[in-house]
Amino acid sequence: MNDKLAGLSQAQLDTHWMPYTGNRQFKRDPRIITAAKGCYYTSADGRQIFDGLSGLWNCGAGHNRREIAEAIKQQLITLDYAPAFQFAHPKSFELAERITHFMPAGLNRIFFTNSGSESTETSLKIARAYWRKRGLPGKTKLIGRINGYHGVNFGGISVGGIGANRSLFGPALDADHLSHTLLPENRFCQGQPQQGAHLANELLELIALHDPNNIAAVIVEPMAGSAGVLPPPEGYLQRLREICDQHQILLIFDEVITAFGRMGTASGAELFGVVPDILNTAKQLTNGNIPMGAVAVRQGIYDTFMEQGGPDYQLELAHGYTYSAHPVACAAALATISILEQENLFQRASELAYVLEETIHQLRGLALISDIRNCGLAAGLTIESAPGEPLLRPFRIAMKMWNKGFYIRYGGDTVQLGMPFISTSEEIDGLVNALAESILEVANGQ
Ligand code: PLP
Numbered sequence: 001m002n003d004k005l006a007g008l009s010q011a012q013l014d015t016h017w018m019p020y021t022g023n024r025q026f027k028r029d030p031r032i033i034t035a036a037k038g039c040y041y042t043s044a045d046g047r048q049i050f051d052g053l054s055g056l057w058n059c060g061a062g063h064n065r066r067e068i069a070e071a072i073k074q075q076l077i078t079l080d081y082a083p084a085f086q087f088a089h090p091k092s093f094e095l096a097e098r099i100t101h102f103m104p105a106g107l108n109r110i111f112f113t114n115s116g117s118e119s120t121e122t123s124l125k126i127a128r129a130y131w132r133k134r135g136l137p138g139k140t141k142l143i144g145r146i147n148g149y150h151g152v153n154f155g156g157i158s159v160g161g162i163g164a165n166r167s168l169f170g171p172a173l174d175a176d177h178l179s180h181t182l183l184p185e186n187r188f189c190q191g192q193p194q195q196g197a198h199l200a201n202e203l204l205e206l207i208a209l210h211d212p213n214n215i216a217a218v219i220v221e222p223m224a225g226s227a228g229v230l231p232p233p234e235g236y237l238q239r240l241r242e243i244c245d246q247h248q249i250l251l252i253f254d255e256v257i258t259a260f261g262r263m264g265t266a267s268g269a270e271l272f273g274v275v276p277d278i279l280n281t282a283k284q285l286t287n288g289n290i291p292m293g294a295v296a297v298r299q300g301i302y303d304t305f306m307e308q309g310g311p312d313y314q315l316e317l318a319h320g321y322t323y324s325a326h327p328v329a330c331a332a333a334l335a336t337i338s339i340l341e342q343e344n345l346f347q348r349a350s351e352l353a354y355v356l357e358e359t360i361h362q363l364r365g366l367a368l369i370s371d372i373r374n375c376g377l378a379a380g381l382t383i384e385s386a387p388g389e390p391l392l393r394p395f396r397i398a399m400k401m402w403n404k405g406f407y408i409r410y411g412g413d414t415v416q417l418g419m420p421f422i423s424t425s426e427e428i429d430g431l432v433n434a435l436a437e438s439i440l441e442v443a444n445g446q
Contacts, residue, residue, distance in 0.1 A: 006032045006044035022395075031402055036063035039420045039427060041407060052401070052408040052431050053418045057225060057257045057378075058283035060349065060421040061339045068289050068335040075331035084112070084325040092325035095333050099285075099294055102259070102266040102337075104275040109302035112325040113293035116256035117151025119280035120219070122295045124155040124173075125319055126278060127217035127250045130301050133308040139248075140174060141210055143203065143218040147180035149226035150219060150254050159219050162227060162412070176210065178202050180224075181233050187371045188364050190357050192272075196233030200240045212247040217278075222268030225257035228414030229373050229380030237274040244277075250301075252278040256293070260284035261340060261421055263376035264350025271376070277301060287336040292329035349377045349421040352428065359432045360417070366436060367443035368393060378418045383439070385413055393442055400438035406431050 005013070013027050032044040039062055041049040054060050061068075075091070082089040096110035111126070113119045124142055131139035144150065144159030151157075157166045158173035161180065166172060179199055186193035203218065222237060224230040244251040253276040258268035261284055265271045269279060278301070282293030309316035323329070340346065353376050360379045361372055371382035383393045394410035401408050408431075409416040415435070419428060 004030055004032065004043075004045050006034055008032075038062045038064075039423050047405055049402065050406045050427060050431060051420060052406050053416065054420045055288045056283070056409075057262060057418050058286075058288035060261050060284050060377075061287045061336060061343070061345060062420050062422045065287060065289075065335075065339060067339060068287055068332050071331040071335035072289065072328055075328045079327050082327055084323075085320060088325070089327050089330075091327055091330035091334065095325075095330045095337075096294075098334065098337055099281075099296065103279060103296045104267065104269045106275065106298050107279055107296040108299050109297045111295045111297065111320075112329075113282070113295060114291045114321055114323050114326070114329070115151065115293050116254075116280065116282035117153045117156050118321060119256060119282050119293035119295050120150040120156040120159070120254060121153050122293075122319065123219065123252045123254075123278045123280050124159070124217065126295070126297060126301065126317070127252065129317060130250065130304060131216055133304050136213065136248075138213050139216045141215045142173060142175040143178065143206055143215060143249075144175055145178045145180060145220050145224075147182070147224055147227035147230065148177075148219070148221060148254075149224065150221075151256070164412075176206050178206070178218075178220075180227070180230065181236060182230060182371075183233075186233070188361065189373070190361055191374065192231045193233045197235030197239055199233070200236050200243065203240060203243045207243070207247050207249075212249060215247070215249050217250040217252050218244055219252040219254055221254045221256075221258065222272055222274075223258050223263065223375045223378070225378065225416070225418075226411055227380075228382060228412060229375055229378045229416055229418075231373060231375035232272060237272050241274050241276075250277040252276055252280065254280045256280055256282045257378075257418075258376070260336075261346045261349050262378060262418065264353050265346055265376075285336065286329055286332040287339070289336070290326070290329040290332040291323075292326070292333055294333075343422075345421040352419070352421070352423060352425070353377045355425045355428050356417070356419070359428055363432065363436055363439070366439055368439055377421065378416070380414045380416050381435075382414050396442045397435070397438045400441055401434060404434045404438065406434050408435070 033041045035042040100108045142159050146161035148161040150160045158175040181196045185195045259281040263271040277298045279296045286292045305316040357374045368384050370384050373380045394415050398410040
């Protein structure tokens with residue numbers, strides 16, 4: 001038996017159509033995880049693997065937190081499920097109120113979803129419906145950004161700007177896109193780039209092109225994660241905010257990666273000092289233990305729905321999921337939030353962010369690296385493409401890292417790092433050293 005297979009047969013492996021995975025390669029060379037604790041996974045072949053991306057940016061407080069497991073267990077044996085439509089359970093209200101303490105002032109109404117993708121769809125639908133309620137039904141167009149990632153559902157891929165996520169799937173929703181903010185003059189900058197605020201003025205061009213009476217919302221990730229950690233240029237988000245205000249356009253921040261600590265703060269909005277109208281979260285909300293997302297909206301938006309809702313037994317918003325505000329997810333989120341608070345993990349993430357910044361930029365000058373970016377406890381490296389094999393090198397680097405005992409993510413021409421908030425400086429050093437070694441090996445054709 002091949003112990004890399006964790007006792008699975010090849011037929012079992014073949015049956016699961018894995019998401020966002022090169023299935024044919026994986027099934028030839030499986031990378032299976034059987035357990036996790038703190039910052040480490042155990043692989044099927046018995047190795048300890050440092051989690052250099054906190055799961056998929058969602059396990060910042062570390063794996064297998066006993067307090068979360070306990071809360072989940074207690075909830076399951078007390079109330080396993082309750083409908084969230086027309087009936088409710090107490091924890092959903094408790095959690096909604098708790099979440100508002102992490103949101104910018106004024107974003108104090110919370111709608112629950114089960115994922116980042118559902119948070120995107122929810123926010124886009126709220127934006128369109130809001131303008132209808134305000135008597136402006138023409139305001140439907142959505143503006144996203146090249147390189148933006150907002151999940152995989154049709155709304156998300158419409159406003160998203162990563163071609164590979166969209167090109168297979170035919171016509172999308174009515175959306176347009178701002179440029180990305182990756183300027184050559186900002187290469188290797190530490191933290192927020194100085195150049196590029198002017199790119200927000202492209203929104204004026206889109207407004208002139210489409211007419212503000214047709215535009216519902218602009219959606220951006222304050223720090224674009226999946227495209228390879230792209231922090232916003234100084235002043236960029238502020239300028240978007242001003243233009244949206246001037247033209248009655250809602251500003252949505254997709255903070256599925258950036259909310260709840262990854263930036264060293266409660267949100268990107270807090271770090272960058274810009275308040276959106278709607279703020280989407282998921283991932284770190286439950287520390288990856290149970291799927292859950294939450295969309296925070298400005299009270300005025302909620303009030304509009306209530307005021308225009310007709311008789312009070314009628315739905316103000318015909319939208320929601322069977323598992324919105326699932327009691328077990330609420331329990332997991334409440335336990336996660338307590339850990340984040342009690343262990344001061346935003347502060348810890350912001351201290352480690354400096355360590356990561358110092359360490360990762362020491363790789364500048366190494367073969368194949370054409371850019372390094374960092375923001376909060378996250379970093380992205382752009383890897384020069386091999387002729388004729390545009391995306392091979394990041395994959396090969398990530399595989400070398402796995403073999404050396406480090407899990408990192410590869411995506412497009414980048415590799416991405418986002419270690420747990422409970423990591424140590426030594427672990428960050430170890431990861432970055434292994435990354436340097438892996439890059440050199442790939443550069444040397446090994
Ligand atoms: N939005 C952003 C900014 C994300 O990074 C992601 C996932 O990485 C999503 C949305 C989609 O989240 P999910 O995979 O939970 O649907």
